[in-house]
Amino acid sequence: MHRDEIPPGTLYLLILKTLARSGEMHGYEIANSIQRISDDVLQVEEGSLYPALQRMLIKGWVTAKWGTTAGNRRARYYQLTAAGRRQLAVEMSQFERVIGAITRVIEAV
Amino acid sequence: MHRDEIPPGTLYLLILKTLARSGEMHGYEIANSIQRISDDVLQVEEGSLYPALQRMLIKGWVTAKWGTTAGNRRARYYQLTAAGRRQLAVEMSQFERVIGAITRVIEAV
DNA sequence: GAACGTGCCATAGTCTAACTATGCCAGGGG
């Protein structure tokens, strides 16, 4: 079975936006933040999140450094780069453009 | 390269809705209709459309019969089934639910 | 101090579905 909750491609947008809002975060925080703000509709699985973060590192959208959490655990803190901020703008406008177009189709008379 | 225009999964929604609106249509008409109503934002490639229609036939969401177009060409005419209409309702509510959740995240302060 | 739960990271492998590229056939116009 598949839950199909997060449409492929939009995970980047969600992560980029979350990091832009909150500055430095580690993976767990990112996932929890997305889940909470979406009222539990979007559940970011660890097996989706960490591969996505790796790809984003490679693309240069984020940087990572190891640190320690408030709960005294080791964690990787991610931060947006300038390229990441640019990518966020791109993804936002693409999202709006495409969702607007789909909405036109499904609301057409 | 990839154009990334139609998010995976939403093609079903677009086709179902288009058929619901216009009754019987053949593939070419469906693609043109979606493209036109979306103001050319959504471009349904033939290599995406026909496989999707095949899957929808197998799932029982549509039926097909061969006919002749106004331009005197042979074409397969697709029509929604009752299951297809039910599926359209499901896809609509899922779409709204997920897009609403994503919107909350990308508009959060 | 052993056992367990939880926080946190990571990867291997599966699967869906949209894409590219290609091919076919028929009608009509130059």
Add this chain to the structure above:
DNA sequence: CCCCTGGCATAGTTAGACTATGGCACGTTC
């Protein structure tokens, strides 16, 4: 006759979200 267009179809590639699994360290409980 040839090409353009309309129209259908499939084989193969690719991205990326998922499941399943594993590991480790801290705190708490008994």
